[in-house]
Structure formats: structure tokens, C-alpha cells
Amino acid sequence: MSNTSCQSSELEICRDEAAALKLKFIAIASILLAGVAGIAIPLIGRQRKFLRTDGSLFVAAKAFAAGVILATGFVHMLSAGTDALTDPCLPKYPWSKFPFSGFFAMIASLITLLVDFVGTQYYEKKQGLARGKTEEQGRVESLEADSESAIVPVVEGKDWNGKVFGEEEGGGMHIVGMHAHAAHHRHSHPHGQDGCDGLLRSRGHEHDHGHEHGFGGGDADNGVRHVVVSQILELGIVSHSVIIGLSLGVSQSPCTIRPLIAALSFHQFFEGFALGGCISQAQFKTLSATIMACFFAITTPAGIGIGTAVASFYNPNSPAALVIEGILDSLSAGILVYMALVDLIAADFLSKRMSCNFRLQVASYFMLFLGAGLMASLAIWA
Numbered sequence: 194m195s196n197t198s199c200q201s202s203e204l205e206i207c208r209d210e211a212a213a214l215k216l217k218f219i220a221i222a223s224i225l226l227a228g229v230a231g232i233a234i235p236l237i238g239r240q241r242k243f244l245r246t247d248g249s250l251f252v253a254a255k256a257f258a259a260g261v262i263l264a265t266g267f268v269h270m271l272s273a274g275t276d277a278l279t280d281p282c283l284p285k286y287p288w289s290k291f292p293f294s295g296f297f298a299m300i301a302s303l304i305t306l307l308v309d310f311v312g313t314q315y316y317e318k319k320q321g322l323a324r325g326k327t328e329e330q331g332r333v334e335s336l337e338a339d340s341e342s343a344i345v346p347v348v349e350g351k352d353w354n355g356k357v358f359g360e361e362e363g364g365g366m367h368i369v370g371m372h373a374h375a376a377h378h379r380h381s382h383p384h385g386q387d388g389c390d391g392l393l394r395s396r397g398h399e400h401d402h403g404h405e406h407g408f409g410g411g412d413a414d415n416g417v418r419h420v421v422v423s424q425i426l427e428l429g430i431v432s433h434s435v436i437i438g439l440s441l442g443v444s445q446s447p448c449t450i451r452p453l454i455a456a457l458s459f460h461q462f463f464e465g466f467a468l469g470g471c472i473s474q475a476q477f478k479t480l481s482a483t484i485m486a487c488f489f490a491i492t493t494p495a496g497i498g499i500g501t502a503v504a505s506f507y508n509p510n511s512p513a514a515l516v517i518e519g520i521l522d523s524l525s526a527g528i529l530v531y532m533a534l535v536d537l538i539a540a541d542f543l544s545k546r547m548s549c550n551f552r553l554q555v556a557s558y559f560m561l562f563l564g565a566g567l568m569a570s571l572a573i574w575a
Contacts, residue, residue: 199282199510207448216450217501220441220457227458228490231465235473236482249553251470252541256557258467259537260564265460266529268569270433270522271298275532277519282510286360294523305425309536312421320417402446416476422536423471427485430464434492436521442500443507456575461493463564467537 230462239245274294285291441453468489474484500507539563541547547554 199512207446209447210445212447213445214501216447216454217442218495220450220454221497223454223458224438224461225490225494228465228493229486230318231462232469232472232486232489234466235469236486249507249550249556252547252553253556253560255467255470255537256541257465257560257564258470259533259541259569260561260566261460261463262467262529262537263533264568265433265464266526266533268475268572270526270529271295272572274298274519274522274526277515277522280510280515280519283512283515288516294519294526297520297523298527298530301524302531302547305429305528305531306535308425309421309531312424316417316420323339392401418475418536418540419475420477422532422540423468423475423477423485425528426468426471426513426532426536427489429532430468430489431492431527432521433525434461434489435496436525438493438498439494439500440509440518442497442502443504443509444500445504452574456571457493459571460568463568465489471537474571571574 235251238251242278245251246432271294274297275292278293287293437457441450441457444450469486477485509518540555542561547557
């Protein structure tokens with residue numbers, strides 16, 4: 194690549210600044226609407242029976258969205274980071290001597306794991322302390338009432354938080370199981386058909402009494418996880434949305450922008466759906482959920498606006514721009530791949546509910562591969 198092309202973006206193919214500006218406004222409107230629609234459907238739909246977060250339709254749609262996010266990380270962000278960090282405009286040393294894109298993606302995945310773990314521990318302790326006081330007071334009142342009638346309850350054991358563990362399937366201790374983290378007591382669930390039958394009875398009980406528990410809609414076991422997952426997922430999505438918007442904004446080529454409008458609108462809608470599902474399952478307060486939704490929806494359009502404003506003097510082929518873009522793309526890839534595999538796909542596909550419903554398995558796997566395949570195929574145009 195010549196010095197001229199590295200020092201300026203004037204050689205961009207199909208350059209037409211006036212047509213590009215019109216397309217950028219169309220892109221802002223289209224991507225904004227797609228993002229708002231995607232994240233609003235699960236947030237609004239949780240109050241509707243057909244889109245409840247514990248419904249099969251939602252699980253299948255979330256699997257599709259997880260496939261989209263996985264393909265975004267592997268096919269789009271990681272390859273974009275590799276292209277930027279191996280660009281001929283960068284000095285050969287050190288950028289051509291080491292696979293930096295994979296390294297930064299690995300670092301991002303490990304850091305995400307650490308944040309995921311620490312965040313979950315923090316929220317579990319915070320939630321456990323608050324709930325412990327309430328439950329302790331309830332047990333004291335219950336003991337007082339039972340002592341008057343000469344009935345003494347039998348408990349089987351306590352965890353570190355003081356929560357009681359007993360019969361979870363069809364027993365009187367069911368509410369205790371609702372408050373425990375799924376991974377903490379998964380081994381206590383019966384296996385085979387009895388376990389599936391017990392799950393169905395348990396889910397029926399939750400539908401009848403879900404309003405009594407901190408997390409409605411069958412998500413009590415994973416409520417803490419969804420709080421952490423939604424926040425980390427938003428961080429990963431926002432970090433690459435800025436770069437995507439900026440890249441589109443600085444482009445003066447209608448030939449480049451046109452396919453990006455459709456690709457990014459599709460991408461934004463399903464990323465928004467996945468994020469909205471996590472926010473909905475986390476049971477955030479309305480104000481917090483609205484702020485997170487708005488922050489997601491405006492990030493890419495804001496990036497396009499910033500790119501348009503600096504397009505006259507910003508050179509995407511400069512070494513500094515390439516290094517920043519490559520590192521951020523690689524970090525975003527690591528975050529998105531981790532979140533898609535661990536917190537979206539594994540969390541649903543390895544659950545007891547999925548293993549007990551063959552039709553849901555087939556539908557979810559089909560939607561997962563379909564989402565990943567469609568998003569990967571968009572790399573042909575964008």
C-alpha cells in the first residue's frame with residue numbers, strides 16, 4: 194500500500210460526499226428504530242403471555258439472537274480487528290510479528306470471566322443479606338406460632354447464607370429452592386423423567402405464586418446472574434457499536450454505506466433483543482431498564498454522527514486510528530464470544546428445562562444455527 198493511501202482517505206472507491214451524507218441520515222434513522230424495536234420487544238412483552246421470558250417462543254428467539262452475537266464476535270469483530278492490526282499502513286514491528294487480535298480477544302474473555310464472577314458474588318451477597326433478614330424474621334414468627342401449637346419444623350441443613358435447604362420438588366420447602374442460585378444446588382435435583390416431571394410441577398407452582406418471589410416468571414434461581422449478564426453484555430455491545438458507527442460515519446462511499454445500513458439494522462435489532470431479554474429477566478426497575486435500553490439504542494447512531502462530523506479531517510488509515518480500531522474490535526470480540534457462549538447459549542441449552550423439552554431443543558438449536566449463519570453471511574456485504 195502506498196504512502197498516499199495511508200495518509201489520506203481520498204482514494205475511497207465510489208466517493209460521493211453528498212449521496213453519502215443522505216445515506217448516513219437514513220442509516221441513523223434505520224439503526225435507531227431497529228435498536229429501539231429489538232430491545233423494547235422483550236421489555237414490553239414480559240407483560241404479555243406470548244412473549245413472557247419463561248415462554249418457549251422467547252427462548253427460541255433468544256437462541257437466534259445468541260447466534261447473531263456469536264457470529265458478530267467471531268466473523269465480524271475479530272476479523273475486523275485482525276485486518277486493522279495487520280494493515281500495511283502499520284509498521285511491521287511489532288504488529289506483523291505477533292497475532293495481537295487473538296491475544297486481545299483472549300484477554301477480554303478472561304477479564305470478562307473475572308468481572309462475571311466478581312459481579313455475581315457481589316450481587317449474591319448483597320441480595321442474600323437483604324433477604325436473610327426478611328427470612329430470619331419470618332422463621333422467628335413461624336417458630337413462635339408453631340411452638341404455641343407444639344409443632345416443631347424439621348430442617349435439613351443451611352448454606353453459608355443461613356438459607357435452609359430441604360425438599361425442592363413438590364415439598365413444603367419449595368420457596369427456599371426459589372431463592373438459591375441454580376448452580377449452587379443443581380446436584381440436588383433428581384435426574385431423568387422424575388426430574389422433568391418435578392420441573393413441570395415446580396414451574397406450575399411458580400406461575401401461580403411468581404409474584405411472591407423476588408424474580409417472577411421462573412427466573413428466581415438465575416436472577417442475580419441476569420443482573421450481571423445484562424450489564425456485561427451491554428458493555429460489550431456498546432464498545433463495538435461506537436466503532437461500527439464511527440466507521441460508517443467517516444465513509445464517503447455510498448457503495449460502502451448501502452449494504453451497511455441493512456446489515457447493521459439487522460445486527461442492532463437482534464443484539465437489542467438479546468440484551469432486552471437479559472434486562473427483562475434481571476427484573477431491573479423501570480428507570481434503570483429504560484436508561485440501559487436508551488443507552489444501547491443511541492450508541493451506534495451517535496457513533497455515525499461523530500464520524501460524520503469528523504469525516505473531513507479523520508483518516509481511518511492512519512496508524513493511530515488503525516491501532517485503536519483494531520484493539521477495540523478485538524476486545525469487543527472477546528467479550529461478545531464469551532457472553533454468547535457462556536451466559537446466553539450454555540445458560541439456556543444446558544438447563545434442565547431444555548433437556549426436558551425435545552421440541553424446544555430442536556427449535557432452539559435450529560434458531561441458534563440460523564442466527565449465526567445469517568449474521569455470518571452478512572460478512573459478504575459488510
